[in-house]
Amino acid sequence: MSESAAENTLAEQIAAQLRRDILRGKLPPDTAIKERDNAAELGVSRTPMREAIRILAQEGLVVLRPSRSPIVARPTVKEVHDQVVVLLALEKLSAQIACERATEVDLSRLAELNEQIAEAYDHVDALDLFEMDMAFHRLIAEAAHNEALAETHHAYLARLWRARFLSATMRRNRERVVSHHGAIMNALRARDPEAVDAALDQHLSNLAEDISAAIEAENAEAERAGG
Amino acid sequence: MSESAAENTLAEQIAAQLRRDILRGKLPPDTAIKERDNAAELGVSRTPMREAIRILAQEGLVVLRPSRSPIVARPTVKEVHDQVVVLLALEKLSAQIACERATEVDLSRLAELNEQIAEAYDHVDALDLFEMDMAFHRLIAEAAHNEALAETHHAYLARLWRARFLSATMRRNRERVVSHHGAIMNALRARDPEAVDAALDQHLSNLAEDISAAIEAENAEAERAGG
DNA sequence: CAACAATTTTTGGTATACCAAATCAGAAAT
DNA sequence: ATTTCTGATTTGGTATACCAAAAATTGTTG
The missing domain is CATH 1.20.120.530 (GntR ligand-binding domain-like)
Known part of the structure; x- marks a missing residue:
C-alpha cells in the first residue's frame, strides 16, 4: 500500500490520470496519445507528459513506435x-x-x-x-x-x-x-x-x-x- | 544478443553508457548522478540525461530520491x-x-x-x-x-x-x-x-x-x- | 486517371531557460 | 562552543523553443 500515496510529480499525476482513463476504457486500444495535444488538453507542457507516457509504456499500457504517436496498447x-x-x-x-x-x-x-x-x-x-x-x-x-x-x-x-x-x-x-x-x-x-x-x-x-x-x-x- | 542493436535515441545511448560504467564498477555504488553535471560532462542537455536516469532507475541500477541527486544503487x-x-x-x-x-x-x-x-x-x-x-x-x-x-x-x-x-x-x-x-x-x-x-x-x-x-x-x- | 515527386505538416527528440523546494554554510546569539 | 536562523546555492521539476525526420498531401506529369 505504499505507492498509491504520493504522486509527487506532475508526470506521475498525469500518468495516473491516463492510466485510469485507459483501464476504464475511456481511452480504448489504438487511441493515439500525442505529446503535444494531450499536454495542451491537460494544460501542462510536453515534458511531464512525455515522462508520463514513458511510465505507461514501461507498464505495457501504451506502446511507443519510432516516429509515431504512442498508442494505447491492444494486447493480443x-x-x-x-x-x-x-x-x-x-x-x-x-x-x-x-x-x-x-x-x-x-x-x-x-x-x-x-x-x-x-x-x-x-x-x-x-x-x-x-x-x-x-x-x-x-x-x-x-x-x-x-x-x-x-x-x-x-x-x-x-x-x-x-x-x-x-x-x-x-x-x-x-x-x-x-x-x-x-x-x-x-x-x-x-x-x-x-x-x-x-x-x-x-x-x-x-x-x-x-x-x-x-x-x-x-x-x-x-x-x-x-x- | 538482440538488444544491443538499436540504441536509437540519445537517452538510450546515455543509458547504455551509464549502465556499462555502473556494471563495470567505474561508477561504484553511492555515486551521485547529477543531471546537470553528467549531462555537461557528456556534452548533452539535461533532457536526455534525465530520461536515461529514469531508464536506469527502472532497471534498479540507480535509485531516485525526492529532491536529491539519484545515486548508483547499493543493493543489500x-x-x-x-x-x-x-x-x-x-x-x-x-x-x-x-x-x-x-x-x-x-x-x-x-x-x-x-x-x-x-x-x-x-x-x-x-x-x-x-x-x-x-x-x-x-x-x-x-x-x-x-x-x-x-x-x-x-x-x-x-x-x-x-x-x-x-x-x-x-x-x-x-x-x-x-x-x-x-x-x-x-x-x-x-x-x-x-x-x-x-x-x-x-x-x-x-x-x-x-x-x-x-x-x-x-x-x-x-x-x-x-x- | 494513375503514379510519382516535391512540399508542407506533423511528430518526437533535444536544448535551454525558469522556478520552487530543499540543503548547506555562515553568522549571530546564547 | 553550540545552536539556530537566515540567505545563498544547488537540485530536480517544468515550460518553452528549436530541430530533424517521417508522413501526408498536393500538384504535376505520364
Missing part, C-alpha cells in the same frame, strides 16, 4: 495469456515463500480484507470491488517479504488490470471469489505449501481462459467497428 | 538474494514451458552457444565470457516463446548482472559452467521437465549464496573505505 490474446501465466507463477511462488515467512499480521490483514470483500460484494461497484480483489492478491505477494517479487507481481497485476476487469465483469460470481479467497487464506494459515498451491490453482486456473475470451470479444468488437 | 544482500530467487523461478518456469514449446532451432542455438562458451572459456576476458553466459540463459527464457516471461527474465538478469559478475570472477570454474550448461541443454533436448528442473537447480542453487558473499564483500569494503 496470446500476449495476455502469456502474462497471466507469469502472474500465476509469481503468485504461486509468493504463496510458497509466504508459507514460511508470513507474519501473523500478514495473515490477519488477509482475513480482514477477505471479510470486507465478502461484505461489500453486493453493495459496491465492479471497479471498487476489483481494487479490493487486487489488494487481496497483493497481500499474498507481500506476505513473502521479498520486495522484488512483490514489485514484479504488482506490475503484472497492474498490467493485467483491464483484462482481468473485463473478464470479471463478464462472469461475476460472489461465491467463487469469496470461497476461493478463503481457501487460499486457510492454506496459508496452515502454512501448507501444497494446499496453497492447490488453492491458487483452483482460483486462477480458469483465469487465463476467461481473460482470453474477454480480450477476444473486445478485439472482435474493434474489428467490426474500426476495420 | 537481502535485496540481491530476493532477486536471485525470482530470477531462478522465472528461469525454471521458462525451462518447463520450453520443454513443450522449444523449437529445434532454439535447441541448436543453445548447443552452438554452449560450444562457443566451452571453446572461448580460457581465451576470453571475464566480461565477454559473462555476456555469453547471460546469452545462454536468455536463450532458455526465449525458448519458452512467452514474450512477457522472456522480458521479465531479461530484466532480472540485467539487474543482477553486476552481482553475478562479481560472484563469477570470484570463483571462475570452467568445468562447472560448461558441464552444467550441457546438462540443462540435454534435459531440454529430452523435453524432460523434471530433469530440466534438476539441472537448473544444480546450476543455480549456489548462485544465491555466491552472490550474497560477493555483495557482502563489496559492501564491507565500502564500509571500510567510506566510513
Whole structure:
C-alpha cells in the first residue's frame, strides 16, 4: 500500500490520470496519445507528459513506435495469456515463500480484507470491488517479504488490470471469489505449501481462459467497428 | 544478443553508457548522478540525461530520491538474494514451458552457444565470457516463446548482472559452467521437465549464496573505505 | 486517371531557460 | 562552543523553443 500515496510529480499525476482513463476504457486500444495535444488538453507542457507516457509504456499500457504517436496498447490474446501465466507463477511462488515467512499480521490483514470483500460484494461497484480483489492478491505477494517479487507481481497485476476487469465483469460470481479467497487464506494459515498451491490453482486456473475470451470479444468488437 | 542493436535515441545511448560504467564498477555504488553535471560532462542537455536516469532507475541500477541527486544503487544482500530467487523461478518456469514449446532451432542455438562458451572459456576476458553466459540463459527464457516471461527474465538478469559478475570472477570454474550448461541443454533436448528442473537447480542453487558473499564483500569494503 | 515527386505538416527528440523546494554554510546569539 | 536562523546555492521539476525526420498531401506529369 505504499505507492498509491504520493504522486509527487506532475508526470506521475498525469500518468495516473491516463492510466485510469485507459483501464476504464475511456481511452480504448489504438487511441493515439500525442505529446503535444494531450499536454495542451491537460494544460501542462510536453515534458511531464512525455515522462508520463514513458511510465505507461514501461507498464505495457501504451506502446511507443519510432516516429509515431504512442498508442494505447491492444494486447493480443496470446500476449495476455502469456502474462497471466507469469502472474500465476509469481503468485504461486509468493504463496510458497509466504508459507514460511508470513507474519501473523500478514495473515490477519488477509482475513480482514477477505471479510470486507465478502461484505461489500453486493453493495459496491465492479471497479471498487476489483481494487479490493487486487489488494487481496497483493497481500499474498507481500506476505513473502521479498520486495522484488512483490514489485514484479504488482506490475503484472497492474498490467493485467483491464483484462482481468473485463473478464470479471463478464462472469461475476460472489461465491467463487469469496470461497476461493478463503481457501487460499486457510492454506496459508496452515502454512501448507501444497494446499496453497492447490488453492491458487483452483482460483486462477480458469483465469487465463476467461481473460482470453474477454480480450477476444473486445478485439472482435474493434474489428467490426474500426476495420 | 538482440538488444544491443538499436540504441536509437540519445537517452538510450546515455543509458547504455551509464549502465556499462555502473556494471563495470567505474561508477561504484553511492555515486551521485547529477543531471546537470553528467549531462555537461557528456556534452548533452539535461533532457536526455534525465530520461536515461529514469531508464536506469527502472532497471534498479540507480535509485531516485525526492529532491536529491539519484545515486548508483547499493543493493543489500537481502535485496540481491530476493532477486536471485525470482530470477531462478522465472528461469525454471521458462525451462518447463520450453520443454513443450522449444523449437529445434532454439535447441541448436543453445548447443552452438554452449560450444562457443566451452571453446572461448580460457581465451576470453571475464566480461565477454559473462555476456555469453547471460546469452545462454536468455536463450532458455526465449525458448519458452512467452514474450512477457522472456522480458521479465531479461530484466532480472540485467539487474543482477553486476552481482553475478562479481560472484563469477570470484570463483571462475570452467568445468562447472560448461558441464552444467550441457546438462540443462540435454534435459531440454529430452523435453524432460523434471530433469530440466534438476539441472537448473544444480546450476543455480549456489548462485544465491555466491552472490550474497560477493555483495557482502563489496559492501564491507565500502564500509571500510567510506566510513 | 494513375503514379510519382516535391512540399508542407506533423511528430518526437533535444536544448535551454525558469522556478520552487530543499540543503548547506555562515553568522549571530546564547 | 553550540545552536539556530537566515540567505545563498544547488537540485530536480517544468515550460518553452528549436530541430530533424517521417508522413501526408498536393500538384504535376505520364
